[in-house]
Amino acid sequence: MSRAPTVDDVARLAGVSRQTVSNVLNTPAVVRAATRERVEAAIADLGYRPHAAARRLRTRRSSTIGVHLDPYAGGISGVVLDRFVHALTERASDRGMRVLVYAARSPEEEMARLADLLDGGEVDAVVVTGTFHGDPRTGWLSGRDMPFVSFGRPWGEDDVEAPAHLWVDVDGAAGTAAATRHALAVAGPRVAFLGWPEGSGTGDDRERGWREALASVGGRGPRWYAEEGVGTARAVVERVLRAGEEVDAIVCVSDSLAIGAHLAAGAAGLPGLPIVGFDNTPAAEALGLSSVEQLPERVAAGALELLMGATGSVVAPRPAESGSAHVLVEPRLVVR
Incomplete structure (x- = not known):
């Protein structure tokens, strides 16, 4: 033709x-x-492919999806979200949709920004990122009857059978379980977990995968705590290694913590200590660290499927019903 x-x-x-x-x-x-x-x-x-401009005139819709972009923080953080936004933009374009990226430094500032976008008819739907316990943004959007999906689960008592809204997420527990099984197979039964302080939904979920994998084979290992950052992780691991705590491997909640642990192990004369991160960032790859790949491209595809159907070209979100209001992406372990 x-x-x-x-x-x-x-x-x-x-x-x-x-x-x-x-x-x-x-x-x-x-x-x-x-x-x-x-x-x-x-x-x-x-x-x-539908003609996007003609459709906007005909339907009086903006054919635009809004997504929040975190402030630039430097270092290795934000790589996964950057890949997600890039993938969302590409896949939305294939459906004749545009992506509008907006910035905000707090949930309150984000809701104010969203109010301007919604009142001006600038977006047909929103993708919320970085959800947390008690997140005010999701309830606010639901109250405005604005179609949205979150990258990150609602963190309710039962997000699958009683979902508060549409959501797509990475199965963090499955990722750390795979990392732990790998560490057990190549190193030994004493596998430590270096994670964030308790109370982070994402961090607690990743810790659960480590615990369940250890329990399934009778393994054991300490749980260490560190705030996000290479320096803080290095200090924590240096301290426990100096104290004589022996481990066969370390599974980490993020690549930042894994890099800090790697530097600490090297300083302690243990450069070959197996360490597994989470996010598979270029920094982890450069250091030769194994890591869990989140596959943000699949997350983007899942978000659009929830908002627009398998191949739809307009926002027509599925109902937030039991068992069908979410897409849970299983990550993959990249071994180096």
Whole structure:
């Protein structure tokens, strides 16, 4: 086909009406699953893409998704979120959507920024990042009836069977469990965990994976605490190693802590001590450290699926119902 495919071309190939194709693109929930799959296959075969500008005029929608960008902090932090935003932008573009990145230094400032965006009709949906216990942003968005999905679970009592809202997250416990099993196999039964202080939803979830993997084989190991940062982690590990605590390997809640542990082990004359990080940042790769890869590209795809359906081109979020309001991405362990 020398010209760009049209809605009519899709309808002919799928054997449906033009209106049915429009429904699949704009309100997929009203189309029967078998019909929707046939239309989606035709769209994929033809490489059809709706004209975004025309659609914005027709639907009076912005065709824009807002996402928060953390302030630049330097160092190795923020790499995963940067990859996520990049992937979200690419995948949204494939659906004829744009991504608007906004900055805020606190939840309160973010809600004020969102109020301006929503009142001005500048976004059709929002992706909230970095959720935490008692996060005020999610309740605020729900109260405004604004479609949104969070990168990070709601951290309620049961986020799967009784979800507060749509969410996508990385299975941190599965990642640290894989890291712990690897450490047990290559090093020995004494596997320490270097994590953040208790109370962080993400950190506590990653600690759970370490504990469960150790318990499954009768392994053992100390739990060490450090605030996020290479220097703080190095100081903690240097102190416990000087005190004579012996371990066969260390599993860490982040690459920053893993790098600090690696430097401390080297200073203690243990340069070969197996250490596994989390995030698989370029810094960990450069030092030859094994690490858990979060796969933020899959997280971005999951967020769009929750907001727009498998192949939809407008925001039509699925209901936040038991068992189907989330996408949980299993990370992969990168061994070096």
